[in-house]
Amino acid sequence: MKISKLKIKNLFGISEFEADGKSLELLGANGTGKTSVLDAIRLALSNKTDREYVVKNGETEGEIFIEFDNGIAIQRKPRTNMTDYKKITENGKEVQRPEEFLNNLFSRMQLNPVQFIELDEKEQNRILLELIKYDWDLNKIEQWFGEIPPAVDYSKTILEVLQQIASEDGFYYQQRRKINGEIKEKKAVVEEMVRSIPEGFNAQKWEAYNIGETYSKIENAIQHNAKIEKAQEMQKNYETKIAAFKSEKETEISKIKQGILDEITVQKTKIASLEAELIAAKERLSKIGENEADKIKVAEANFETNISKYNEELKAFEPFLNKKRINVQELQDEAETANKMKIHLSEHQRMVKINEEIDILIEKSEEFTNKIELARTLPAQILSEAELPLENMTTDGSIVLINNLPVSNLSEGEKLNLCVDVAMKNDKGLQIVLIDGVEKLSSKNRLALFEKCKNAGLQFIATRTTDDSELTVVEL
Secondary structure: OOEEEEEEEEEOOEEEEEEEOOOEEEEEOOOOOHHHHHHHHHHHHHOOOOOOOOEOOOOOEOEEEEEEOOOEEEEEEOEOOOOOEEEEEEOOEEOOOHHHHHHOOOOHHHHOOOHHHHOOHHHHHHHHHHOOEOOOOHHHHHHHHOOOOOOOOOOOOHHHHHHHHHOOOOHHHHHHHHHHHHHHHHHHHHHHHHHHOOOOOOHHHHHHOOHHHHHHHHHHHHHHHHHHHHHHHHHHOHHHHHHHHHHHHHHHHHHHHHHHHHHHHHHHHHHHHOHHHHHHHHHHHHHHHHHHHHHHHHHHHHHHHHHHHHHHHHHHHHHHOOOOOOOHHHHHHHHHHHHHHHHHHHHHHHHHHHHHHHHHHHHHHHHHHHHHHHHHHHHHHHHHHOEOOOOOEEEOOOOEEEOOEOHHHOOHHHHHHHHHHHHHOOOOOOOEEEEEOHHHOOHHHHHHHHHHHHHOOOEEEEEEEOOOOOOEEEEO
């Protein structure tokens, strides 16, 4: 798509200018209208201008008309006292949403390649990287990362997209930083737990430990030891106990005899005082001897019974006489230790759970690290597969070098040549480039630049400042 007819009237400093579809070089001193022609074309295409006054001084209406070789025509009439007029047609039919339609026909670099030099280094790099052709879409991103990474501007170039993914401000980096913070906090908690749990703590042992069984052993041991003490005491006190039984017997016999004597005294007194009862008393007196023998027999029998009972009781404890005492204190100490250890079980189990959580977080952190590293290594792979758009251009995926130099280090002529190279890469349809200020190039380089545009099939309009007081148009 090229200009086949151009007409400018009363715009900027131009009274009237016409041209056909040839490439042009506009020559003249400053103020002769060279740049005005380019600004008028830019106004027609973009409806934008940096100039304060559009209509020529003294006029009320200006006009720019451009007809292209594919049937598209643009007509704009800026006015000072009424609304501007515009009409965009395609094959005679008026176009709907004309500004949007035009924006899809050209890149801004075509209308002002020199503007590229004025951009900051970051924007220059972005534009140059945009020229690298690499076939990608969101499906490829998902194939690489297993997902579509969030918080990324996918309208950017693939290299910029990967740079955003790998950036310290990116989602993966921030998530990894957050997870690593959680890992650090959890490890600090675990370290505090380790300090509170005894060294060499065997959780499996104390979890399986049956403290009820130990308490049962303690109770049995106490009973066992008590029986030993009882047996030993009974054996030790055997003679004393027998002597006591004997003393009890003799005391009982003595009481019996004393009782008899007392009874005799009572009866004799009664005889003396109660003669009437003498016969009865004598009769009872005759029988008292018989009762004495019976009672002594009972006392002897009780003595034998007591000895027999005691021997039987001693016999029950005899098995414990030679047995070893159980150390109850050791069992009690063991039970106390078990109680203390079991108190640490819940803390240990919590520590195990936190360690499991840490392992999961470390795995997630490593996953994010792998994705960040992938985003950092993919540009090298892409650049090895993609064809760089400009001669002598090299890049690491973020910084672009021309002849191994950043754009800021190029000469004025090299910069202008680069600007045109960038503009020539437009593939939107408009095959025109506007070049302002080719006087910066030597004659040889200027002609080489024009030849480059011709060979690329571009129509170009260039301006060159000379000493001529009038505007000169050279068809190329």
